Amino acid sequence: MISLKKVFMRYPNGVNALNGLDLEIKEGEFVFVVGPSGAGKSTLIKLLLKELQPTKGKIVMDGEDITKVHARRVPRIRKKTGVVFQDFRLLPNKTAYENIAFALEITRTKSKEIKPLVKKIMQMVGLDGKEKSMPNELSGGEQQRVSIARAIVNDPPILICDEPTGNLDPETSWEIMRLLRSINRAGTTIIMVTHDKNIVNNMKQRVVAIENGRIVRDDASGVYGYDD
Ligand SMILES: Nc1ncnc2c1ncn2[C@@H]1O[C@H](COP(=O)(O)OP(=O)(O)O)[C@@H](O)[C@H]1O
Ligand SMILES: [Mg+2]
Known part of the structure; x- marks a missing residue:
């Protein structure tokens, strides 16, 4: 590989x-x-x-x-290749949901597909209910989960x-x-x-x-x- x-x-x-x-x-x-x-x-x-x-x-x-x-x-x-860093590198002015959705927008995913994909990936990484949280409202572990979700959402x-x-x-x-x-x-x-x-x-x-x-x-x- x-x-x-x-x-x-x-x-x-x-x-x-x-x-x-x-x-x-x-x-x-x-x-x-x-x-x-x-x-x-x-x-x-x-x-x-x-x-x-x-x-x-x-x-x-x-x-x-x-x-x-x-x-x-x-x-x-x-x-x-998805990538995850020590310092999370989330967009500070976007919610957890928006940070992940952004990765799908960049790859030109159809807009009606974005919501179900982000929901599914947030559930998978253990971030259910954190959709509207801003990065500074999340713990370090939660921020890293957002960053991992963003890295793998395009599979x-x-x-x-x-x-x-x-x-x-x-x-x-x-x-x-x-x-x-x-x-x-x-x-x-x-x-x-x-x-x-x-x-x-x-x-x-x-x-x-x-x-x-x-x-x-x-x-x-x-x-x-x-x-x-
Ligand atoms: N952009 C750069 N320009 C010049 N030297 C660099 C640059 N990035 C890293 N180096 C040098 O290359 C070597 C390897 O660095 P790096 O790959 O960052 O190591 P590690 O991640 O294992 O700590 C080091 O000597 C470092 O100083
Ligand atoms: Mg290094």
Whole structure:
């Protein structure tokens, strides 16, 4: 489903963020990406979202080399991938409902289809009754549920999460992990960058460790493996 072959990323200032990274992810996998700060994790995510173009190497997604895709077809590539961030990134002046509906408006979903889709997804992520709440009226966990709903409402095959529990307390983090795991069980491939040792060590999923822009460890049922 996703394949990176000898991917190099050198930023204009000369920093080599990725140094020949090789990674294969199959459809339906749940993959933790770990590693020290500055290792290249966010760079990897930006390449998968096509926010960056690698200096060298091949990135195949769903059978297509996305490094060769023309600029005007980038939106079609981005539709394959939902994304969730540590800081939620909700639109502050829109309700929970509107934040999610907005993702459907962007993909030109027919307006009469939007309401039932948003209702269904809000129920699925556990946000029933919160339709009219503004982001600042929601808890961190609820805001992250809105952000997850927004990321999956267009039904992308891949969900990328960059430290989705980084701003949440341990109990709320586990609720979010249960939600992500249920989304994964329903068929979505999930790639999650995290520094949460407790979560990685308890989930017993595939763990890929990156250091200095390369994969240094890749275990099918792995552990976090760092002290922080
Ligand atoms: N836009 C950028 N321009 C220049 N260097 C960058 C940029 N973004 C990240 N870097 C550098 O690339 C390396 C990898 O960064 P990053 O992918 O953000 O690591 P991580 O997410 O693992 O902490 C670091 O040395 C970082 O300073
Ligand atoms: Mg990062």
